[in-house]
Amino acid sequence: MTAKRRGAQLGMLAFAVLIVMGAYASVGLGINGKVPSGMLGYGLGLGGLMLAAYLVLARWAPWADPLLLPLVTLVNGIGLVMIYRIELAGERLASAASQLMWTALGVVMFSATLIALRDHRVLQRLTYTAGFAGLGLLVLPMLPFIGREINGARIWVGVGPFSIQPAEFAKLALVVFFAGYLVAKRDVLALAGRRLLFIDLPRARDLGPIVITWVISLGVLVLQKDLGSSLLLFGAFIVMLYIATQRTSWVLIGILLFIGGAFVAGQIFSHVEARFDVWLHAEDQRLYTAVGGSEQLMQGQFAMGSGGILGTGLGQGYPYRIPLSFSDFIFPAVGEELGLTGLMAILMVYALIVERGLRTALAARDPFTKLLAGGLSFILAWQVFIIVGGVTRLIPLTGLVTPFMSAGGSALLANWMLIALLVRMSDAARRPPPQAIQDEGMTQVMQR
């Protein structure tokens, strides 16, 4: 029987906060030669925040996976420190205080989700609501008055002084929709239908709603030039379809569709082709100096190369030389100062979060939970792969935030909600099944 392991969880949480504090002190020592003056308040703030998250978890999800919260705390904290470090270097757009505030809101969101959602299977009943909500959120930035365009992408919605990226929340809603819909229809999707060549095609009316949702969402994102999010949703959809139907053919069809789609997109949108060009020939001096060329990508590479194996040490490199070093390019920025060693550790932490999520999916007792937990875990892994692969030149660069690390409130809130869902499901999966009632005498025979 699984144990709660609450002591271990608290210990690891404290350890994660301690590592972050050490990193924070190290930034101050590296830049000014002394421990930052706000150290105590900052440490108490983060520690208190995480203690609150822990208490909520202990009260409302006592059987939850003990690793998830400490792991997320660690990456979130390292992100905070890095943003603080870049802000100290004079980068106007980086604000550690704002990121800390969003982290606090993220923890509030995490707690609220755990408290309000006692049984995640409620979400299954909201399948279509989630679908519409997801689509609605995606379309929001296109609407007049509230939609805002920042840095050439119309993916923002203005709420007073704040700007929110609804796509971050839409991806959660859409994963819930995919999970609910696929669970309901997985048998017909897998069995009914005609066989074309060697592939079993499902009936159009079974597949219709989901394909329509998917096409609309991708279309909207492509129109918004949000390549990263479209790639994210596309991958999540294919993988969830595969988990639900167990048919490898879907993956093949998906990959073919993707290649076709990428080709068509490359023909239609010049910026898609440009991204490929920059990826393949980043070191080319012509592309390096071109507007919107490879300079940012190469600056990231230079940072990582300069960091080498051990890194320069926090506060001792020049990570702020990379454009957007506090958001999209935070990963290479960390690479310069913490080196290959630090990056490996961070990738390992992400891998562990994903692994804990997938373990939850495996241990879950009902198909909806399996699919939702699997889908959420995969979307996290997939997001890390797309952005980290992009900034390290493994794959073409498409803008996405690095989960929990990049500056940005919407993503932080949405990802804390994602973790709350995983925690909720792991609590359900690890909770011992209810004891059978032993008192035979109380058994009543149903009569009609």
Next chain:
Amino acid sequence: MNSPLKRVAVACLLMFGLLMANVTYLGAVRAEGLREDSRNVRMLYARYNIDRGWITADNGKTTLAKTVDTGDKQFRFEREYPLGKPFTHVVGWFAPESAAGIEAAMSRYLDGTHPDLVVRRAIDMVSGKPAKGASVDLTLNTKAQEIAYKDLAETGKRGAVVALEPKTGKILAMVSVPSYDPNPLAKANKATVNKAYNKLDKDGDKPLLNRAINLTFAPGSTFKTVTAAAYLSDDGSRDENTQVDAPDSLPLPGTNISLPNYHGESCGGRATLLEALTISCNTPFAIMGMDVGYDKLKEQAEKFGVGQPLKIPLEVSPSDIGPDESKAALAKTAIGQQSNQMTPLQMAMVAAGIANQGTVMKPYLVNKIMADGSEIDGTDPDELDAAVSPEVASELTKMMVNVVERGTGGAARLPGITVAGKTGTAETLPGKPSHAWFISFAPVDDPKVAVAVFVESGSAGNDATGGAVAAPIAHDVMQAVLGR
């Protein structure tokens, strides 16, 4: 649904594996190349963030290059060269994207990245001090260097002076004229430095070149010392009193032209070797060259260092007596003409070799390397070759003393000190002024300094031979070294 979930888990593992492999590739395999990419501004910052060691001379008493802490965050340490122009070609400079001279050749000591300094660097890193390099002390005698530069610059010509300590090979002076101020090239601003550099690069007088070691010139009559060395070594019975043919004019074999003596002077048909060198007759040395043959002449020259690639630690262009063409060509090679091309350093090595009883020492510029006040490395004098026997060296010395006391090198005489020397006037192109040369060493009984002076196109009129233009400079340099 567990089996597809497990496959998805494997896929996720694969994705993270790919990311890790790629990060490793960048951080470990490609790191060096990325770090040193010229577009990586960190290299520039890093160059100016190291407290480079100083470059000194006179056993650390004179500072030639120092580091100044500007307090700037990105370009913290700047380089200054307090003595400027006379030392530029030796000390070099440390520019944003390049370096020259000792600054380049000894860079790994100066910036502390040399393996010998690893332990000190690690201590600095742990204690949080900025990385500090080691200091390099040069063999230069700054008085000799400065007087050499002043004299040479005053001629208004291009040229070079090299002074060696014959017994060790220490380079006491190395001057190339025209020179330039290295300070503007050491600024952190790439654009202004490149502008200053390009201006120097386009200058028709080529001030960036170190004429002492990187250009070769016809050595003229100074090469007669090498020819005489080969001739004396070829037969043990010969000495300075050996009679040689000295016709007024020597018909060159296979041609219809004749080789005259300088200005058509007469050497009397027969002369002793001593007389022939003293008044620098051409014909006897041309005959001697043809007599010993190309191979032996070349071998003799090589024993003095000709053709050997040298690092002092600056790279020295090899000198060359030219190809084996014909008897006529050999005759001219023997008197330092034809394709015979020597660096001023090479001719200084010839003088130093004769001074040091025939043994040529490897020339060097770095006296010692100092870190935190203690010597961590020094150069031990090293023999390059035994060019001639001590007997031949002493015969050559007698001849060269006569040159200074009774012959063409009178301007190099020092009161109370016996000086040995040899003048040279090398014809260049017909109608163009000749190069003026002078090589010498002193004191003869205990040589402390050997000098080669070269003045490019220095022999403007008919009367100005190496003896008139170059010898006075050698005189001043020797005087400076000997402290009189």
